[in-house]
Amino acid sequence: MMPDSIARFRRFARAVTAEIGALDSSFLGRGRPLGAARVVNAIGAGRADVAEIRAYLGLDSGLMSRLLRSLEEEGLVATEPHPEDARRRVVRLTDAGQREFLAYEDISDARASTLLARSPRADALLRAMDLVALTLGRDRIAIEEADPRGETARACLEAYYAELARRLESGFDVKRSRDPEARAMVRPRGTFLLAVADGLPVGCVGLKGSGGPIAEVKRLWIDPAARGFGLARRLMQAVEAVARDLSVAVLRLDTSSALPEALALYRTSGWVEVARFNDDPYPDHFFEKAL
Amino acid sequence: MMPDSIARFRRFARAVTAEIGALDSSFLGRGRPLGAARVVNAIGAGRADVAEIRAYLGLDSGLMSRLLRSLEEEGLVATEPHPEDARRRVVRLTDAGQREFLAYEDISDARASTLLARSPRADALLRAMDLVALTLGRDRIAIEEADPRGETARACLEAYYAELARRLESGFDVKRSRDPEARAMVRPRGTFLLAVADGLPVGCVGLKGSGGPIAEVKRLWIDPAARGFGLARRLMQAVEAVARDLSVAVLRLDTSSALPEALALYRTSGWVEVARFNDDPYPDHFFEKAL
DNA sequence: TAAATTGCCTGACTAAAGTCAGCTATTATG
DNA sequence: CATAATAGCTGACTTTAGTCAGGCAATTTA
Numbered sequence: 001m002m003p004d005s006i007a008r009f010r011r012f013a014r015a016v017t018a019e020i021g022a023l024d025s026s027f028l029g030r031g032r033p034l035g036a037a038r039v040v041n042a043i044g045a046g047r048a049d050v051a052e053i054r055a056y057l058g059l060d061s062g063l064m065s066r067l068l069r070s071l072e073e074e075g076l077v078a079t080e081p082h083p084e085d086a087r088r089r090v091v092r093l094t095d096a097g098q099r100e101f102l103a104y105e106d107i108s109d110a111r112a113s114t115l116l117a118r119s120p121r122a123d124a125l126l127r128a129m130d131l132v133a134l135t136l137g138r139d140r141i142a143i144e145e146a147d148p149r150g151e152t153a154r155a156c157l158e159a160y161y162a163e164l165a166r167r168l169e170s171g172f173d174v175k176r177s178r179d180p181e182a183r184a185m186v187r188p189r190g191t192f193l194l195a196v197a198d199g200l201p202v203g204c205v206g207l208k209g210s211g212g213p214i215a216e217v218k219r220l221w222i223d224p225a226a227r228g229f230g231l232a233r234r235l236m237q238a239v240e241a242v243a244r245d246l247s248v249a250v251l252r253l254d255t256s257s258a259l260p261e262a263l264a265l266y267r268t269s270g271w272v273e274v275a276r277f278n279d280d281p282y283p284d285h286f287f288e289k290a291l
Numbered sequence: 292m293m294p295d296s297i298a299r300f301r302r303f304a305r306a307v308t309a310e311i312g313a314l315d316s317s318f319l320g321r322g323r324p325l326g327a328a329r330v331v332n333a334i335g336a337g338r339a340d341v342a343e344i345r346a347y348l349g350l351d352s353g354l355m356s357r358l359l360r361s362l363e364e365e366g367l368v369a370t371e372p373h374p375e376d377a378r379r380r381v382v383r384l385t386d387a388g389q390r391e392f393l394a395y396e397d398i399s400d401a402r403a404s405t406l407l408a409r410s411p412r413a414d415a416l417l418r419a420m421d422l423v424a425l426t427l428g429r430d431r432i433a434i435e436e437a438d439p440r441g442e443t444a445r446a447c448l449e450a451y452y453a454e455l456a457r458r459l460e461s462g463f464d465v466k467r468s469r470d471p472e473a474r475a476m477v478r479p480r481g482t483f484l485l486a487v488a489d490g491l492p493v494g495c496v497g498l499k500g501s502g503g504p505i506a507e508v509k510r511l512w513i514d515p516a517a518r519g520f521g522l523a524r525r526l527m528q529a530v531e532a533v534a535r536d537l538s539v540a541v542l543r544l545d546t547s548s549a550l551p552e553a554l555a556l557y558r559t560s561g562w563v564e565v566a567r568f569n570d571d572p573y574p575d576h577f578f579e580k581a582l
Numbered sequence: 583t584a585a586a587t588t589g590c591c592t593g594a595c596t597a598a599a600g601t602c603a604g605c606t607a608t609t610a611t612g
Numbered sequence: 613c614a615t616a617a618t619a620g621c622t623g624a625c626t627t628t629a630g631t632c633a634g635g636c637a638a639t640t641t642a
Contacts, residue, residue, distance in 0.1 A: 004491065005417055009403035011489040012420035013314055015428040016307050023304055033598060050620070063600060065621050087608045087619040112300035119426050120519030126296055128419035129303035135410050136306040198302040200295065228411030324628055342589070354630060356591050378589045378638045 012132075019115070026107050030100070032074075035059075037104065039067050040076060040093070044101030048090045049082070076100055130225035134197055138229045141197045143238045148185045148192035148206060156194065156204040160221035167258045168282060184208045190215060191242045195222070195231050202226040205235040207242055213249040220253075220262065232265055244291050251291060254283030303423075314402055318395060323365075326350075328395065330358050331367060331384070335392030339381045340373070367391055421516035425488055429520045432488045434529045439476045439483035439497060447485065447495040451512035458549045459573060475499045481506060482533045486513070486522050493517040496526040498533055504540040511544075511553065523556055535582050542582060545574035 027037040035057075042053045054064045068091065071077045076097035082088035093101055119125045134141070146153050164172035185192045185206040195203035202223040209215035217239055222231050243251055253271070255262050263285060267273075271287040318328040326348075333344045345355045359382065362368045367388035373379035384392055410416045425432070437444050455463035476483045476497040486494035493514040500506035508530055513522050534542055545568070546553050554576060558564075562578040 005407060005413065006400050006403045007491060008417050008421060008424075009407055010399060011428075011491055012424040013311055013399075013403070014489060015424035017311050017314075019427045020304055020308050020311060024308070035599070060600060060602090061620065062602080062622075069621090081608095082619095085609070085619085089620065108301060108304075109297050112297045112304070115427075116296060116300055122296065125422060125426050126299050128422040130299055131416060131419040132423060133299075133303040133306035135416050136310045136406070137302075198305060200298060200302055326629070351630060351632090352590065353592080353632080360591090372638095373589095376589085376639070380590070 023108070023111055026111055027104060029107075030103065035063070036067050036071055039064075039071060040097065040101055041104055043077060043091055043093055044098070044105070048092060050079070050089045050091060053091070071097070127225060130223070134202060134223075134226045134229070137197055138226075141195055141202065141226070141229070141231065143193055143195050143234060145187075145242075146192055146194045148182045152194060152201050153192055153204060156201050156221055157219060159223070160204070160219055163221065164256075164282070168256060169258065170282070172282060181208075184210065185218070188246065190246070191239070192219075193235055193238050193242070195226070195235055197226065203231050203235055205239045207239050207246075207248075209243075209246060209248060213247075215243055215246070215248040215251055217251055217253040227261075232261070233269065236265065236269060240289070240291065249291060251289045252277060252287065254278060254280060254286050256283050257285060310406070314399070318398070321391070321394065326354070327358050327362055330355075330362060331388060331392055332395055334368060334382055334384055335389070335396070339383060341370070341380045341382060344382070362388070418516060421514070425493060425514075425517045425520070428488055429517075432486055432493065432517070432520070432522065434484055434486050434525060436478075436533075437483055437485045439473045443485060443492050444483055444495060447492050447512055448510060450514070451495070451510055454512065455547075455573070459547060460549065461573070463573060475501065476509070479537065481537070482530070484526055484529055484533070486517070486526060488517065494522050494526055496530050498530050498537075498539075500534075500537060500539060504538075506534055506537070506539040506542055508542055508544040518552075523552070524560065527556065527560060531580070531582065540582060542580045543568060543578065545569060545571060545577050547574050548576060 024034065027034055027041070030037065032040075038057055039053060042056055047053045047056060050064065050068070053059075054061060057064075059067070068077065068079060072079065074096075075094060077091050078094050079089045079091045082090050116122045116125070148154075148157070161172060161174055184190050185208050189211055190207040190209035192206045193204060194201050203221060203226060205220045206218040207215055208218050217236070220232060220235065222235075240251065252274075253266070254277070255266070257263065266287045271289045274286050274288045276283075276286050318325055318332070321328065323331075329348055330344060333347055338344045338347060341355065341359070344350075345352060348355075350358070359368065359370060363370065365387075366385060368382050369385055370380045370382045373381050407413045407416065439445075439448070452463060452465055475481050476499050480502050481498040481500035483497045484495065485492050494512060494517060496511045497509040498506055499509050508527070511523060511526065513526075531542065543565075544557070544562075546557070548554065557578045562580045565577050565579045567574075567577050
């Protein structure tokens with residue numbers, strides 16, 4: 001490791017602590033101690049189980065309980081027993097609580113946007129932040145099914161097309177390629193999977209089926225900031241699992257020698273190179289895998 | 292601004308808060324509250340004035356005083372009156388305090404190196420961290436004089452040469468260029484200035500003098516992660532101030548059209564393009580400025 | 583040189599965070 | 613079905629952080 005890499009890391013930690021500490025204290029100023037504000041935000045972020053919130057915030061059970069009581073007194077949250085296990089409790093925000101949560105969100109958003117506006121190269125800064133955030137949070141990246149026509153999926157596909165255009169010598173035009181009909185990538189014929197980090201998409205893959213025994217893997221893409229974590233392999237494993245679930249017997253895919261990482265991945269995960277099986281102008285390598 | 296840029300910023304803040312919060316709490320576990328540990332670290336980092344530490348840590352005067360008393364009782368610090376103003380006090384670490392400080396340093400270093408080791412592309416991660424740290428800490432970048440033969444200066448010069456080699460079509464070989472003798476960049480003949488962010492160099496510029504009325508500006512370089520903050524302009528202003536101080540009447544410099552940012556800077560800050568004044572093979576533009 | 587200011591200290595206080603033992607209700611287990 | 617385990621709650625407590633008024637000694641200013 002470079003001799004000053006630890007110094008550089010620690011400079012980063014210092015710079016960020018100052019800024020992020022301020023970000024934390026911006027949760028104050030609404031007449032509520034930090035602990036209570038953090039609970040409101042955890043619930044607003046979708047955490048409902050008391051134990052889950054406690055684990056997330058690292059709180060003692062007694063302290064947690066007291067914070068919830070004080071938020072209840074304020075009329076911000078309501079708790080009720082868990083429907084399946086009456087020992088556990090679920091918390092939700094009341095309307096007033098929701099408003100308070102949104103006020104906190106506004107504070108955070110405003111802070112973020114001020115800091116970004118100060119940056120001379122906000123795009124480069126964001127890419128750098130993505131890389132840091134994804135590296136630190138790589139274990140929290142989840143794979144989930146999504147509608148390929150949805151907004152999130154379309155953003156991934158746009159990024160995929162843009163990258164192909166950059167990397168293929170001939171450029172890339174979706175219309176000239178065999179653009180899979182979106183319905184072929186929706187159950188029961190196929191699927192579309194997203195890799196999601198903290199609510200933002202960082203990768204995707206499609207399974208284009210016809211209802212028959214052969215299906216095709218399409219649109220494998222990983223955000224540059226999320227490369228190197230084995231995410232492509234995870235997506236491929238997930239898409240193969242769905243294919244098996246849909247009783248697909250043989251998977252196919254086409255790819256290009258302009259994408260050497262993809263070629264290497266297929267070759268080391270059970271895919272066999274076969275003869276060209278379509279007349280799409282872009283691919284020059286074709287693979288098959290029996291399930 | 293892109294619609295999801297705020298979401299990306301906040302994902303970064305979340306990821307980093309979790310990690311950095313842990314970094315902070317790693318200051319615990321040595322039987323001492325966080326406040327006291329932070330004071331030990333501030334002193335270990337070279338802060339000696341009580342008021343300075345107080346300002347840095349944002350502490351109330353009463354609290355600060357109490358923290359110092361408790362550290363004195365532990366035998367970690369010793370305070371004495373300031374030699375020039377007996378109202379002020381200076382603090383230093385005792386031997387035991389120094390040991391304790393180093394123990395904290397070891398904890399932080401170990402943490403940094405664990406996180407870096409987990410990263411598949413530590414170099415890219417560090418560059419990203421540099422960019423974030425420098426953007427957040429841009430107001431703390433200081434310009435200071437240094438010996439061009441020192442380790443830090445040499446690291447900057449190496450980076451400068453490497454960048455020239457990348458950007459000049461013909462490549463770059465220091466030996467073929469008029470490598471200024473280091474002594475010509477030391478007072479009283481010249482100077483060498485470093486831009487320093489949190490102890491790490493992020494830019495440099497040299498003033499090569501002969502003792503006569505003409506001196507030359509050389510080796511202007513800015514770390515890619517620190518570009519866009521107007522640092523080059525600050526360095527040039529600083530080097531001009533030193534030149535005036537050394538009674539230089541006319542400044543000269545040569546540069547290359549492969550460095551358009553540099554050309555633009557000189558053209559917008561009072562430099563006048565003149566005819567070639569040396570036979571160095573690399574430069575193709577020559578400037579002069581009367582002081 | 584008297585008055586104001588500065589830098590740090592002390593005592594008395596509050597708020598917030600965190601700990602711990604014991605309680606109740608519910609669910610799982612032999 | 614008795615017992616153990618689990619989830620959350622309550623009361624009593626400690627620690628840490630932070631605030632504020634006043635005090636003292638040194639220094640600056642009028």
